[in-house]
Amino acid sequence: MIFPSGSFSSSGSSGSAGPAGPSGASWTERVLVRDGVRLSCRDWGGSGPDALLLHGLAGHSGEWDGLARLLRDAGHRVVALDQRGHGAGERHPADVSRAAYVADVVAVVEELGLVRPLLVGQSLGGHTALLTAAAHPGLPRALVLVEAGPGGAEPGLPEQIGGWLRAWPVPFPSREAAVSYLGNGKRAVGEGWADGLEERDGGLWPRFEPDVMERSLDELTRRDFWAEWAAVDCPALVVLGEEGIISGDEYAEMARIQPRLHGVSLPGVGHDVHLERPEVLGGLILELPH
Template sequence: MTSSSAGDWTERTLVHDGVRLSCRDWGGSGPDTLLLHGLAGHSGEWDALAPLLRDAGHRVVALDQRGHGASERHPEDVSRAAYVADVVALVAELGLVRPLLIGQSLGGHTALLTAAAHPALPRALVLVEAGPGGAEPGVAEQIGDWLRAWPLPFPSREAAVTYLGNGKRDVGEGWADGLEARDGGLWPRFDPDVMQRSLEENGRRAFWEEWAAVSCPGLAVLGQDGIIDGGEYAEMVRLRPGLHGLSLPGTGHDVHLERPGVLGGVILDFVRRADL
């Protein structure tokens, strides 16, 4: 593993199964916490939440998942199992002890599958706008087409914030932070084809069996106008009656970008109540 300082956090890089993985290590002492961003995202999306958790007594790490950010852009394997294996490898490499797994969207799905396949690994699970889902044929292609339709390169940060935020500046700022300057403009740090392949399994089936296998305490945080509907949440509770959950008013899918302070308070309250 290699490391370099970046001010408030340290960038750490490791190679797992031939794939370069990068993470932001925010340091801190106390319970370990691992943050997982969503599809086409980056570890910097947690820059507002991570120091709140660290200053509240957590050791905090945010991973750039394979295919994203500073990690390998074109990994051959983008299966759900590969994403899970990366989490397990990072936990072992950094010596994290039963971390709290927090994931948004596809990162939450990765956290869910990790908790199901490795029940002794996490202390608890926090799903932000994420769940077992359902088979959605064509969804990978639809999202791939959306990513390929971005008007690239963005000529300025302001143009990127306006387009990617779609009326929500905090969301636009979070997405714009994931861009890189090159070739006369701002470009994403991912390949749309890789993103599309990363979603293929989610389009083919649901993951309710895996959800039912999760044994650690869980918290589900939903956006008022997010992607997890009432039926999916009700089934999550039916299968896991001990699930804690709430919806944050005035938010959408990017709860962690819209209300990082509120989300941090909700997570810390869950940790206290569950005596984790």
């Protein structure tokens, strides 16, 4: 379902070759260090317009592989970031404030020479993209929020999420066991999450620490971010799953504040829209003006 506007119905870098995808597409790892914190990117290459993809909490840059190939093959320069505390990035950063996540995005844009990139973020990555657009209005050409919004203060959220992460039956004995558990009946979701695991000590383990994930959510327990949403001055697209976490009321308020907002809700889809429907998400992004 498509909703019309206003409604809801650096220290340096290094590179190494990444694996080839099913279509033969490959990416290159780019490593940056900002304030002593390692940041790793999957650089898919391609020619502009530029796009920077930001995963959600406890996620990893590989979640975007399907979308990255699609956008790159359509002519975009695409980079997906492993954010601090996640994936191939620094596992134990001292600072996991919202401002630190935003500063990392700015550093990646500057270090890799991205020009007014499209910022695409899912969940907490979408929140980071939103805050980046608000704090640096000249940086993005457009904003795509996938299952993300300004939200409200959510006391107890870190403990709730941390409890879920600590309940994972790790190490997973096999990839299939991980896909089954993490997908909860949705194969594409399970595959995406399983791709973020690392093999060690006879099993498959997450590439994040639950306590770091909890601290990353700390500011969301204390306040909302509607003022930042009001400060966004670039075109914005919100893509929601019908079974996701963003309510109709939250979207309606987002559209009231930003009348140019365009929203899409995908039926039968949950929070991991980018894993369940990468081709649909890619089509919507490619319709945005360059």
